[in-house]
Amino acid sequence: MKNKVIKLLEEYLDAPEAWGDNVMIEVNPANREVRLNDDEDVDPDASDLDYWPVMDLLQMSVSDPGQWDIDTDAVDELVASY
Secondary structure, eight states, X not given: OHHHHHHHHHHHHHOGGGSOTTOEEEEETTTTEEEXXXXXXXXXXXXXXXXXXXXXXXXXXXXXXXXXXXXXXXXXXXXXTO
């Protein structure tokens, strides 16, 4: 699951302008499937799926100011929840 989440975050970082402002990692807890979701109408509180804001899984790059890096500690926390 961790590798899938990292691949989704890399996909987001490759073209952040292609996604809405509220893009999230959507997790189906029943089968641990993950995908990017930027549907503005999603109500995380009324869904059987779990949602993790992408920006909560990224951190500002130390070596390249103005860029984002994947926060592997945050990804580990997400994965540990399942």
